[in-house]
Amino acid sequence: MISFLPTDEERAFVEVAGEFARNRLRESARDAEKARTPSDDVVSAAHDLGLLSLELPESLAGAELPLVSQVQVLEALAFGDLGIVQGMPGLCDSASVMRLLPHPERLELADGAAQRVPWIHVEPGEVAVIVERSGFRLEGVAFPRRSALGADQLLVSFLAPGGEAIVAWLDRTAAEWSEDAGDVRLGLLAAHIGRIGFEGTIVRPEDVLLRGDEAEQVIAGAKARVAVLEAAKCVGVMRASLEYTIEYTSQRKAFGQEIPKFQGVSFTVADMAIETEAARNLVWQAAHAVDSRGAEAMQDASRALAYALRSARFVTNQGVQMLGGAGYLQEYPVEKWMRDAQAQAVLYGKEMEWFERAGSRALGLAEKEGVLV
Amino acid sequence: MIDFELSPQQKQVRDMVHWFAEHEMRPISLLADKEERVPDEWLRKVNRMGITLSMSNFGGDAGKKEDDAPRKEPRERQANRLGVIAAEELAWGDPAIALSLPGPGLGGPPVMSTGTPEQKERFLGIFTREEPRWGAYALTEPGAGSDVSGIRTSAKKVDGGYVLNGHKVYITNGGRASWVVAFATVDPSLGRAGHRAFVVEKGTPGFTCTRVAHKMGLRASETAELVFEDCFVPIDNLLGGEAHYENRAGSSGFRVAMSTFDSTRPIVAAMAVGIARAAYEYTLEFVKQEYPRGQRVRHDVLAKLGEMDAKIHAARLLTWEAAWKADLGQPNAKEAAMCKAHAGRISLEVCADCLEIMGPIGLDGHLVEKLYRDVKVFDIFEGTNQIQHLIVARRLYEPHGLRL
Numbered sequence: 001m002i003s004f005l006p007t008d009e010e011r012a013f014v015e016v017a018g019e020f021a022r023n024r025l026r027e028s029a030r031d032a033e034k035a036r037t038p039s040d041d042v043v044s045a046a047h048d049l050g051l052l053s054l055e056l057p058e059s060l061a062g063a064e065l066p067l068v069s070q071v072q073v074l075e076a077l078a079f080g081d082l083g084i085v086q087g088m089p090g091l092c093d094s095a096s097v098m099r100l101l102p103h104p105e106r107l108e109l110a111d112g113a114a115q116r117v118p119w120i121h122v123e124p125g126e127v128a129v130i131v132e133r134s135g136f137r138l139e140g141v142a143f144p145r146r147s148a149l150g151a152d153q154l155l156v157s158f159l160a161p162g163g164e165a166i167v168a169w170l171d172r173t174a175a176e177w178s179e180d181a182g183d184v185r186l187g188l189l190a191a192h193i194g195r196i197g198f199e200g201t202i203v204r205p206e207d208v209l210l211r212g213d214e215a216e217q218v219i220a221g222a223k224a225r226v227a228v229l230e231a232a233k234c235v236g237v238m239r240a241s242l243e244y245t246i247e248y249t250s251q252r253k254a255f256g257q258e259i260p261k262f263q264g265v266s267f268t269v270a271d272m273a274i275e276t277e278a279a280r281n282l283v284w285q286a287a288h289a290v291d292s293r294g295a296e297a298m299q300d301a302s303r304a305l306a307y308a309l310r311s312a313r314f315v316t317n318q319g320v321q322m323l324g325g326a327g328y329l330q331e332y333p334v335e336k337w338m339r340d341a342q343a344q345a346v347l348y349g350k351e352m353e354w355f356e357r358a359g360s361r362a363l364g365l366a367e368k369e370g371v372l373v
Numbered sequence: 374m375i376d377f378e379l380s381p382q383q384k385q386v387r388d389m390v391h392w393f394a395e396h397e398m399r400p401i402s403l404l405a406d407k408e409e410r411v412p413d414e415w416l417r418k419v420n421r422m423g424i425t426l427s428m429s430n431f432g433g434d435a436g437k438k439e440d441d442a443p444r445k446e447p448r449e450r451q452a453n454r455l456g457v458i459a460a461e462e463l464a465w466g467d468p469a470i471a472l473s474l475p476g477p478g479l480g481g482p483p484v485m486s487t488g489t490p491e492q493k494e495r496f497l498g499i500f501t502r503e504e505p506r507w508g509a510y511a512l513t514e515p516g517a518g519s520d521v522s523g524i525r526t527s528a529k530k531v532d533g534g535y536v537l538n539g540h541k542v543y544i545t546n547g548g549r550a551s552w553v554v555a556f557a558t559v560d561p562s563l564g565r566a567g568h569r570a571f572v573v574e575k576g577t578p579g580f581t582c583t584r585v586a587h588k589m590g591l592r593a594s595e596t597a598e599l600v601f602e603d604c605f606v607p608i609d610n611l612l613g614g615e616a617h618y619e620n621r622a623g624s625s626g627f628r629v630a631m632s633t634f635d636s637t638r639p640i641v642a643a644m645a646v647g648i649a650r651a652a653y654e655y656t657l658e659f660v661k662q663e664y665p666r667g668q669r670v671r672h673d674v675l676a677k678l679g680e681m682d683a684k685i686h687a688a689r690l691l692t693w694e695a696a697w698k699a700d701l702g703q704p705n706a707k708e709a710a711m712c713k714a715h716a717g718r719i720s721l722e723v724c725a726d727c728l729e730i731m732g733p734i735g736l737d738g739h740l741v742e743k744l745y746r747d748v749k750v751f752d753i754f755e756g757t758n759q760i761q762h763l764i765v766a767r768r769l770y771e772p773h774g775l776r777l
Contacts, residue, residue, distance in 0.1 A: 001376055001378070001379075001380040001383070001449075001451070002376065002377060002378075002379065002380075002383070002454050002693050002696075002697055003374060003375060003376045003697060004375060004693075004694050004697055004698075005374065005375065006374075006375060007374050007375075010375075068375050246769050246770065246773065247773065250770055250773035250774070250775045258775055260766065260770050260775060260777060261777060263759075263762075263763075266762070266763070266766035266770070266777055267759070267762040267763075267766065269766060269769060270714070270761075270762040270763075270765035270766040270769065271762070273711070273765055273769055274691075274711045274714055274715050274765065277691060277694070277708075277711055278687040278688075278690070278691055278715060279687070281687065281690035281691060281693075281694060282683070282686060282687055282690060284375055284377075285377045285686070285690055287375075288375060288376065288377050288378075289377070292378075299682075303679075303682060303683045303686060306679070306680075306683060307683045307684075307687060352672075352676045353676075354679065355675075355676040355677075355678075355679030355680045355683065356672055356675040356676040356679055357675075357679065358678070358679030358680075358682055358683070359670075359674070359675030359676060359677065359678030359679035359680075359682075360670075360675050360679075362657055362678055362679070362682060363657065363660060363661060363670065363675070363678065364661075365670065365675075
């Protein structure tokens with residue numbers, strides 16, 4: 001039964017998240033960007049409100065919310081500030097892997113939910129995997145990823161030589177890796193973006209959580225979940241830019257009248273609204289689909305993410321454009337949202353690749369939703 | 374609860390209409406386009422089957438405001454959702470033929486929402502007969518396209534009724550219709566408050582169809598020009614009766630005209646989605662057959678297909694949202710405009726990209742070429758893309774005290 005109506009519970013949760021986003025996240029966005037991390041008190045307030053463990057399974061003290069509820073909360077949070085949301089501990093991609101593990105309770109998170117654990121899913125040609133007598137050895141530098149800096153634990157997944165999928169959990173106490181903040185200036189500066197350097201890092205047999213088909217299933221499922229969650233955050237930053245643009249332009253006069261009376265402005269803003277609504281609907285639909293069908297709903301999830309990334313770039317760019325010169329100044333928030341949205345698209349995007357894979361699936365070319373797809 | 378699965382009833386409607394579209398519409402699609410008409414025999418057959426693009430069956434009650442009497446039905450209405458689901462499938466079959474299906478058409482909603490019980494009985498009752506019948510909706514004039522408040526067709530009060538004089542254009546099924554809901558003004562200086570809606574019956578002296586237009590697409594659909602020359606319309610044909618216009622604040626006739634769009638725009642958007650999907654699926658099959666096993670499909674082609682899939686889904690969900698709001702009895706003007714604007718735009722893009730993928734071969738007797746010609750008007754009629762943007766922008770700035 002087609003319905004766009006959130007439940008009362010969802011609405012209540014979104015209200016709490018929305019208020020927190022407006023009052024705390026929006027307010028501290030520039031400071032967090034400068035400090036390159038959300039402040040401790042913002043993190044602990046988010047933790048107290050239960051906003052950091054939405055995706056984690058109950059056995060790891062998480063809320064284990066359905067995606068369809070989470071996307072609403074994340075949208076509300078990212079409306080406050082996407083940069084801070086991406087820098088929050090707990091809201092890491094690895095949470096989706098943990099959610100799907102058969103025995104997550106075996107993991108020991110260093111500091112409960114308030115922990116940054118990046119998920120390094122090794123892309124082809126990124127990090128070399130060498131079979132050792134005592135497990136695997138990793139050699140190479142992983143691409144920049146969110147939550148990589150300051151992590152005491154890592155979730156890594158890769159294809160072993162021979163094609164077997166592996167999911168492993170590395171802990172600083174036993175494994176070694178280096179981190180490099182690099183020279184990231186574009187956006188999401190509070191998101192702990194960095195490269196992880198593997199220099200002979202050993203993955204011991206006891207570090208391996210899953211292998212083979214089981215590992216593939218978890219990786220595919222987590223990818224679908226991450227796609228939907230990240231798409232939801234895009235909708236939040238779009239809404240922020242849209243609302244601010246409406247507010248600003250309704251006051252701004254030029255040539256003797258409020259500028260929305262020029263259709264070049266009002267039509268653009270209408271387009272921003274249409275794109276935001278379209279992206280949000282796709283996210284909700286994908287969340288609903290992944291909740292009921294898991295990794296089988298990858299088409300829905302990747303469609304939502306590709307569309308949301310494209311729309312987020314469009315909407316936040318137009319937000320700057322509609323503010324004119326003011327939009328370019330850091331006294332106004334829209335330039336930050338534009339940079340953040342673009343950085344988000346770089347981290348999770350390759351939009352054309354998402355579309356390409358969707359096309360392959362539609363043609364029946366991608367027969368198997370393997371870990372590399 | 375947020376939900377995107379079709380209910381059993383919705384699935385049933387979709388499957389039934391899809392079957393009809395595939396087995397009854399598609400086979401005559403290219404021929405009807407070529408001959409610029411739908412075969413009479415076919416129309417009689419589908420009339421017997423009871424298939425219609427009837428707004429009063431599928432939708433037609435959007436635009437009701439929240440201050441209307443609260444509803445107490447235990448079951449949620451889903452007429453508008455069923456309407457968009459069915460419209461997508463019918464347009465997938467063939468949009469021109471879909472618009473030619475017997476039934477009250479766009480004339481249905483104003484009769485349903487404003488007509489007196491007698492008028493509803495009299496005008497909607499004819500559609501239960503064995504012979505195909507059509508209704509139509511005559512608003513647009515040569516001098517007043519999107520600015521419908523500027524219509525000039527005059528309605529002069531006389532003893533026992535009104536005398537209409539004026540010229541209407543772009544009227545779907547206007548020539549064959551048994552009656553037309555015609556909008557006229559009793560006094561242009563009153564603006565919207567002067568508008569009246571009449572049901573003018575075929576054969577009324579002074580009411581003629583002067584021309585059936587030739588068009589780029591939707592060729593099988595009849596688009597007529599109508600003229601009223603000292604055309605006397607009895608008072609019983611004033612929609613809602615005299616009291617309706619006296620009792621309600623000022624712009625009632627205009628509101629009748631406009632509220633129709635809140636229920637029909639999602640239908641039109643759904644049709645655009647259906648056309649885009651038809652072109653996409655056709656092209657998908659084409660690519661499958663043109664690229665035999667082992668040959669790689671080019672990356673840009675794959676990406677285009679994926680992009681089309683996303684656009685089509687986005688447009689469909691916006692359409693569902695507008696229809697869902699209408700079913701809940703909530704104002705949906707913004708959502709109706711959004712889905713129409715989005716679907717109108719992307720459907721042309723999708724059809725164009727499909728032609729691009731097919732290349733010159735697509736020009737020659739392929740459905741996609743016809744769909745491309747058909748779909749363009751979905752970005753124009755029922756309010757152009759620009760009008761939709763204006764409506765959306767107005768709603769966005771209204772809360773900030775800015776009137777656009």
